[in-house]
Amino acid sequence: MSAAGYAAxxxxxxxxxxxxxxxxxxxxxxxxxxxxxxxxxxxxxxxDDTVPGTDVSVAAFMLPGVLALLVxxxxxxxxxxxxxxxxxxGTLLRLKSVPYxxxxxxxGQLVRVCLEIAxxxxxxxxxxxxxxPNLMSDGFLxxxxxxxxxxxxxxxxxxxxxxxxxxxxxxxxVGGWGMLVITxxxxxxxxxxxxxxxxxxxxxxxxxxxxxWLGLGLRSTLLPEAAVxxxxxxxxxxxxxxxxxxxxxxVGLLLAPRLxxxxxxxxxxxxxxxxxxxxxxxx
Amino acid sequence: xxxxxxxxxxxxxxxxxxxxxxxxxxLRMRYGSNDVLHGVNFTIRRGEVLVLLGPxxxxxxxxxxxxxxxxxxxxxxxxVLGENPAxxxxxxxxxxxxxxxxxxxxxxxxxxxxxxHLGSFYRPYATADRPRPYPTDELIDxxxxxxxxxxxxxxxxxxxxxxxxxxxGIVGRPELLFLDEPTAGFDPAARRDFHELVxxxxxxxxxxxxxxxxxLDEAEKLADxxxxxxxxxxxxxxxxxxxxxxxxxxxxxxxxxxxxxxxxATADPTEFVRELFAQERVRGDIGSRITDLEVxxxxxxxxxxxxxxx
Numbered sequence: 167m168s169a170a171g172y173a174a175x176x177x178x179x180x181x182x183x184x185x186x187x188x189x190x191x192x193x194x195x196x197x198x199x200x201x202x203x204x205x206x207x208x209x210x211x212x213x214d215d216t217v218p219g220t221d222v223s224v225a226a227f228m229l230p231g232v233l234a235l236l237v238x239x240x241x242x243x244x245x246x247x248x249x250x251x252x253x254x255x256g257t258l259l260r261l262k263s264v265p266y267x268x269x270x271x272x273x274g275q276l277v278r279v280c281l282e283i284a285x286x287x288x289x290x291x292x293x294x295x296x297x298x299p300n301l302m303s304d305g306f307l308x309x310x311x312x313x314x315x316x317x318x319x320x321x322x323x324x325x326x327x328x329x330x331x332x333x334x335x336x337x338x339x340v341g342g343w344g345m346l347v348i349t350x351x352x353x354x355x356x357x358x359x360x361x362x363x364x365x366x367x368x369x370x371x372x373x374x375x376x377x378x379w380l381g382l383g384l385r386s387t388l389l390p391e392a393a394v395x396x397x398x399x400x401x402x403x404x405x406x407x408x409x410x411x412x413x414x415x416x417v418g419l420l421l422a423p424r425l426x427x428x429x430x431x432x433x434x435x436x437x438x439x440x441x442x443x444x445x446x447x448x449x
Numbered sequence: 450x451x452x453x454x455x456x457x458x459x460x461x462x463x464x465x466x467x468x469x470x471x472x473x474x475x476l477r478m479r480y481g482s483n484d485v486l487h488g489v490n491f492t493i494r495r496g497e498v499l500v501l502l503g504p505x506x507x508x509x510x511x512x513x514x515x516x517x518x519x520x521x522x523x524x525x526x527x528x529v530l531g532e533n534p535a536x537x538x539x540x541x542x543x544x545x546x547x548x549x550x551x552x553x554x555x556x557x558x559x560x561x562x563x564x565x566h567l568g569s570f571y572r573p574y575a576t577a578d579r580p581r582p583y584p585t586d587e588l589i590d591x592x593x594x595x596x597x598x599x600x601x602x603x604x605x606x607x608x609x610x611x612x613x614x615x616x617x618g619i620v621g622r623p624e625l626l627f628l629d630e631p632t633a634g635f636d637p638a639a640r641r642d643f644h645e646l647v648x649x650x651x652x653x654x655x656x657x658x659x660x661x662x663x664x665l666d667e668a669e670k671l672a673d674x675x676x677x678x679x680x681x682x683x684x685x686x687x688x689x690x691x692x693x694x695x696x697x698x699x700x701x702x703x704x705x706x707x708x709x710x711x712x713x714a715t716a717d718p719t720e721f722v723r724e725l726f727a728q729e730r731v732r733g734d735i736g737s738r739i740t741d742l743e744v745x746x747x748x749x750x751x752x753x754x755x756x757x758x759x
Contacts, residue, residue, distance in 0.1 A: 169539060169573040176569045183566065187557040256552030262519070264570040264621065265543040434519040435549050435629065436510055442552065 173266030174273040181277025188282070202289045205232050208358070213297050217360065222393040225298045230312075230384030231357030231377075233287055237316060238351065238377045240283045241323035242330065243344045245275060249331025250340045254441050259433045268430045276324065283320070301388065311387035318411045319380035325418025326376075332422075332429040335441065351377050360396040369398065376414045383407045469528075470495045470625050470657040471516060476525035478511055478681075485511050486681040489525070493659060495624075498651050500668040501661040503678035504757055509661040512678070513629050516659065517547050530625055543574035543581070546623030546656075548614050548631055556603035560594055561585060563602060564616055571621035582620045591649075592616045593642060608639040615643070619650065626650065628660040632667060644670055669749050679757045693752045705741040718744045 167175075188194040209232070212224035252258050261267035295301055334340045354371040355361070355378035361369055372378045385393065386402035394402055471493040478486040486508045493499045501509045514520040515527060518534035518541075527534060532541050555563050568582030575581040589598050592612040597605060605613060611631065618626060628647075632640050644667070650656045662668055668675050669689045677685040677692070685692050694700075700718040704711050704725070715721040722744065729739050747755075 167573075172573050173570055176566065179569070180566055183558070183562055191557060252554070255554045255556075256549065257554040259519075259549060260552075260554050260567070260617070263517070263542075263547040263549065264567055265539040265574065267567075267570055270570060434514050436514060436520075438552065439550060 170266050170269050173270040177270030177273025178277045180270060180274030181281065184274060184278045185281040198286055198289060202286065205290050206293055209294055209298060217396050220392055220395050222389060223299045226301060226389060227393065228358055229294060229298055229301065230388050231381040232290065233384055234319065234377050234381035235352065235357055236286050237283055237319045237380060238323050239348060240279055240286065241320055242326040243348055244282070245279055245324060245327025246330035246334070246340050247337055247344065248275065249328065250334050250337040253433065254337060254438070254445060256438045258430065259435060259438055262430060262433055272426065279324065280320070308387045312384055315380060315383035315387065318408065318415065319376065322376045322411045322414035322418065325422035328422040328426050329418065332425040351375050355381060357381055362396060362398045376411060379407050379410045383411070468495050470530060471659065472528045474526040476512070476515065476527060477523045478515070479523045484681060489683055491676055491683060491686060493657060495657050496655050498647065498658045498660070498671055498673045500672035500675045501659065501678055502663065502665070502668045502675055502753065504663060507678040508681040509678055510629055513627050513659065513661055517627055540574065543571055543621055544624045546618040546621060546626040548618035548628045550629055556601065558602050560600055560602060560613060561589065561598040564588060564620060567617055568620040579622050581622050583622055588616050588620060592646065608635055611635065615646065622654065623656060625657045628658065630661055632664065647671055665750050665753055677753060677756045684756045689749045693747045693749055699747065701745045703743045703745070704739050706739050707737050
């Protein structure tokens, strides 16, 4: 195995350790549990309603969008925040000081975020299975399709996380702007209300986000065929969904390594010290 | 190098002289219009412990970051273990150790996990005479953290944290180790332990060490050679003893004669005292006997103060 490949394997172990550290940390666990409870409560309150004009339960309609949201929030916002934080606290520089450490760092981030997403999905999906009707009524093949869309969705948003985290120097600005952007995304990407029923400008904005397309793809695999009636054009637009998500992935995968390399090259001890100094003045 | 300008340093000695670990020639660094390093020159021999001493803002950290490959200089020729740090690859990186100034990184990791993890990156670079990485338990014992090995990094005290930083720096059994103000914030016991560790590394592992500090006492204890740096220039280069001698070449001779205290500065106190007694004998006068004779070499501290306030 090449030394870089070996470092990637060290990084994969790093990701598992970081995930376990996070599960053990009360603060992170509280975040997972509260997020999952809020989402479950929204689903539960909507369990008996149906989407107007169909017999599809509102809770069933929402669930795929919720999964899409979890992927986007953890994959883009989560990775960006962690990257900006770990540049500031010296973690990245520490890795830079060992051979192929940055390769290991990126591999670690990928493994950590995948484990995190899987975990946060499971703690929503398992309780939801008890009260959301028609969930997974199409069996194994549908589940496989859903996993396919999740992988494509991850490829679309993970590079975004690295790009944002490489551009912003300061985790607090990622956090502040990030919350604003996420609130906007929740509103425009048709997670809780079908996008087709919303204003045209919302539809246009929504279709610019990977969240909408990932949600659409997941609905196409997880919901009964009749649910297609509430989608834009009354179609799942499967080809377009895959094309848009793939385009996000390609652009991201082209840009992210370059930005990441440039950012990593510029990390130095005095740079980290200067940023820490600034962060302490702000407090 | 494609440069057509003859380089006096490369002409004197081949660049890859096997006993040279670091060679710095005319190193310059400029941030905007602000010159931080103005033509720094020095070499470090293999196995040597070199201390870079100087006040804050002298350019020590910038110099060490350039040698670590974390910063690209504005000009100058730098060779570290036979390569230019700005372009050297990961194989080169595996041969050097970096002890960074202490931060809050990896606070959630356990001491043992972190050391084992960072060490694992060195495994592909193991050789017969340098097994890499250092076994985790042994290293934790070496830096005296055995009873804290299951602790979270964030739960360590400042001194324990610093010992972990040193352990991380040497986990790959480096041939060359950079330490940037390693003992800042140490209590005297931790400082003494750390000094022992540096001696052990230098003696047993044949590790070349470059250390920055503004602690004179530390420089005197650890250094084979001291470079004093001020305003981006090397203002002195030598052992603690040589440096002291170099300042105005002087020692002070004090004595009492004829009831009055005399002071004389001289480059050669032995010869001066010989003369002094010869004169005393010539006069033969009991009343003018020399008493309370003292010869004082300037301390490193007075040398240092002279150098940096020049």
